Amino acid sequence: MDKSTISAKAAIEKLSSDFKSCQKILCAIGDENRQHLILEMMKMEKCSGVRVGEITEKTHLSRPAVSHHLQILKEAGILKVRKEGTMNFYYFDPDMASFEKLIGMLQSAVELTGALHNIDTESEYERMYLKSIRSYF
Numbered sequence: 133m134d135k136s137t138i139s140a141k142a143a144i145e146k147l148s149s150d151f152k153s154c155q156k157i158l159c160a161i162g163d164e165n166r167q168h169l170i171l172e173m174m175k176m177e178k179c180s181g182v183r184v185g186e187i188t189e190k191t192h193l194s195r196p197a198v199s200h201h202l203q204i205l206k207e208a209g210i211l212k213v214r215k216e217g218t219m220n221f222y223y224f225d226p227d228m229a230s231f232e233k234l235i236g237m238l239q240s241a242v243e244l245t246g247a248l249h250n251i252d253t254e255s256e257y258e259r260m261y262l263k264s265i266r267s268y269f
Contacts, residue, residue: 144244147241150233150240153233153237154233156207156208157208157210159204160204160205160208163201163204165197166204169193169201169205170210172191173224175190176190179223180221181214182222183219183222184220184222187222202222206222209225
């Protein structure tokens with residue numbers, strides 16, 4: 133095994149780890165209802181946060197459904213919540229760490245797939261691919 137193969141293998145293993153660490157955000161933004169909630173919250177332009185009722189008015193979803201989706205977005209690190217007494221105000225995480233992590237993972241995937249075209253022979257690529265697939269079983 134040459135040095136480029138070892139390097140590619142390490143990059144694939146890192147990408148696998150990055151995929152796992154981004155699963156919550158991928159799941160969160162993969163849902164059309166949550167995408168709609170994100171866009172509606174952006175349209176509201178309230179940096180201090182919005183309440184579930186305000187978001188419910190802008191969607192076709194019930195209040196419990198909106199609360200459920202907001203919780204998933206919060207767990208994914210997209211939203212934060214500020215409590216004032218019994219009121220909860222949801223707002224975007226100003227650090228955007230989840231989105232930064234996702235962007236980094238996607239950039240790594242683009243670089244790695246581009247680098248795979250530089251592998252000398254198709255059989256070497258096939259061996260790397262089969263080896264990475266076997267690790268999942």
